[in-house]
Amino acid sequence: MARFSDAIVEHFTHPKNVGEVPDPDAAAFVADPVCGDQVRLTARVVDGRVGEARVLAHGCAAMLGTASIVTEWIVGMRRGDLRGLDEAAVTRRVGGLAPGQSHCARLAVDVLHALAESWQRTSQGNST
């Protein structure tokens, strides 16, 4: 019956880590041309792991909640961990998504994989 998991409600009501990390080590932006949802995720890397993540999001409430959950979830993850995340993992983590909300998991995975790409580029840049 409920259209949102408790976690999603909690997070879109009280969103965590709203905004942008200044001078981020990794940054990603994805947008869904169909539903119009947008997510900008930025992160600071500390010792090869996500130290802090912040998000700006536009879209349905489930997307906003998912985005907020993601910023807490990925703290402590390595780049490879981000790459390993898939839609099923996101869906589980947010406590389930109702039928019309699967785009939230897709967009979250897209932005996380893009973040990992960006992280790789910056770390390569740093290593040169």
Added chain:
Amino acid sequence: MARFSDAIVEHFTHPKNVGEVPDPDAAAFVADPVCGDQVRLTARVVDGRVGEARVLAHGCAAMLGTASIVTEWIVGMRRGDLRGLDEAAVTRRVGGLAPGQSHCARLAVDVLHALAESWQRTSQGNST
């Protein structure tokens, strides 16, 4: 709302003067070919007035109630009084008739007028 006047309900529930007067001074039978209602009214005449009337009836409940009311009503009437009764008078006397029940007044008037005819015939027979 109510489909029957209180008087009609009282009379079809507890009908008065059911049956036939033995050796009646006047007798009449009418039947409605459309609704199938039938009334047989018989009376004894005392001193030129109806002394007693009895009725047998078949038909709708309103007809049965009307027939019973008639047997009490006409006691004490002269032949001319019976002739003078019309549908409006019957309808008033029975406390009103619902739309589909006007045939009761018509049949009652028919049988009362027929009774008066019969009374005239017998009284003419007696006088010869």
Added chain:
Amino acid sequence: MTPPSSGRERASGRALYFDNNATTPLLPSVKAAMREAMATYGNPSSAHFYGEASAALVARARASVAALLGCEPEQVVFNSGGSEGASSVIVGTALRHLWEGGHIVTSAVEHPAVLRACEFVRGLGFELSVLPVDGAGRVDPASVRSALRPGTRLVSIMHANNETGALQPLEDLSSIALEAGVPFHCDAVQSAGKEPVRLREGLLTISAHKFHGPQGVGALVLRGDVPLQRLVFGGEQEHGHRAGTENVLGIVGLGAAADSAQDRLAEPDHESRRRAIGGHLREGLASMDGAMVNSPLGDCLPETVNVSFRKLRGDTIVDMLSARGVAVSSGSACHSTHPEPSHVLLAMGLSLDRALGAVRFSCSCLTTHGEIDEVLAVTEQTVHQLYSASPSRSR
């Protein structure tokens, strides 16, 4: 049963309700569920928490109805009752096939909701086969088979007859249609909640107020892919089959009535109790002067006893009994000057006189043996009174 607030029966000191095929009293559990639901007032389609609370009530009732009828909740379409249900099937089928036209099979003893809808679609150019019934009011399955033809769009035959209680051989009738690939509709308004009603495919119509739910709410069960044009337009309620803000209170009442019916049907003595009550009533009536029972003895709702009294008029008996605090119904549908004989009894081959003399006594799960005794006594007295007042006293 609680007497209604009317002067008349308080005067007679009696209120015996034997017209349960017309409508039934709400069970206490149904009243309680509806009273409780009055506190919830969202629109089930609304996205917010009020809407969710209302939608939850509707979902629970849908599950109850599905459980009673042995189908999936998604196959239950709530509507405003038996007449809408039947009309929506007949007219909805015709409108779906308006340009090709076609053929519809039904029986001579259906409720006017089916028969008049069929008359209407005949006017739209559809052909109609109205199958006859035997003396017990039953359709011969072979007649369904021979009525079917390439353009047949629907077979609509009721389960229990509202006037006599006669049960049709539903399993046989529906199998013939379904095996020929023709949708089958069963008007189960009178059997639901009393008899187990199972249809493996096709359409089924029920109405809450015939089994102790509220009036003006019912359900159409849609199993399989039946081509049906919807008739009430608007939102996407009821999976797009029937628009309109849901009658939440009514649906809650229907759900509670379905729960309670399911409990009753599961009681080990359900059948024996029904038969004892119905048998008592039937035998008492049958033994009266001039009585001729019109309800068949086997394959019939035991709660329904339709009886004619030789040379008496059914509508008169109904009115006399009503004045004495007993509520029954005459076979005839309308209460105009010229009582019309029942099309059901005429189709069974009864004479016009016998059809005009019919009176229907119908019990519910609340009827007691003591009430039946009292009704039999009042009826006997009434019939006796009518006979003694009749100008043609022989019977």
Added chain:
Amino acid sequence: MTPPSSGRERASGRALYFDNNATTPLLPSVKAAMREAMATYGNPSSAHFYGEASAALVARARASVAALLGCEPEQVVFNSGGSEGASSVIVGTALRHLWEGGHIVTSAVEHPAVLRACEFVRGLGFELSVLPVDGAGRVDPASVRSALRPGTRLVSIMHANNETGALQPLEDLSSIALEAGVPFHCDAVQSAGKEPVRLREGLLTISAHKFHGPQGVGALVLRGDVPLQRLVFGGEQEHGHRAGTENVLGIVGLGAAADSAQDRLAEPDHESRRRAIGGHLREGLASMDGAMVNSPLGDCLPETVNVSFRKLRGDTIVDMLSARGVAVSSGSACHSTHPEPSHVLLAMGLSLDRALGAVRFSCSCLTTHGEIDEVLAVTEQTVHQLYSASPSRSR
């Protein structure tokens, strides 16, 4: 207003209902009337005293509805609500003229009950004129005049719009149709019980749950001799216009709601109270960051304030407010993945973005200034939160 039994809003400690255009809570007097009517259970068509008691309840409610709408009781046809009412008029007109065909005039801002029924009858071969509206959502009476032609069978235009509250010039619109001899239908579902609704001829649709009566019951007022094919077949209920055992409890609730609405409409401060409440809400919303009010300022139900927030999505705001114990509605009808923009707002010429950003706040006679203050505070906070989280932070 009593909060529904849901965990969510108890957590937020708040339950503010601002979705009264979707449905309204039952008034205490309506609940009481329905509770009392639960004791009466006859079928209004039955000849006996139980039937009479039920028929009396229906008759009383019919008189109440007639009094509210200024018509004769015989002109009131009870049905299952606004969707059935509108569908029965559109489809009933088309079926009555099926072979000759014809033409129907309606507007671009009607409720889906009207628009989808019109789409359906277009499929039956009828021609349709869907009249445009101006920026305030209003139909130009001159456009009705020029749409009329010899084969026009019906003009159907609503009174108050459910999304914006905009009122149509009913008197002018209906006069043009009626003077041309064309039946006029008014969907008055949103105005009945709030505004005086008077139609000297033609058809009028109302739904009880929009003015504090129960869901799933309504009425069609039929004035004059309008050719209409009925769609629900069966008995002769509702003067032959609509079959089916009457929804007695629902009808009693509708009658009680009509009584109470009539009392409210007669109160000397009815208009000023409505305007004070609506004005307070409207001004509070209009003053917020990024707000654009979509409801016209004049000739509009003051209870309805439709507002868009630049670059925000209406469905998101609805969900966020719901989580915070405030029930409102988004302009878009369905809640699927792709929110659909409101056809009403698009017809008014608003941009897709603005239409997708619409949120409807709707009050009732029970709404207080204090509740509005609270809703304004929560809304402001929510809008602020959404703006600060947006990737395109400018507005």
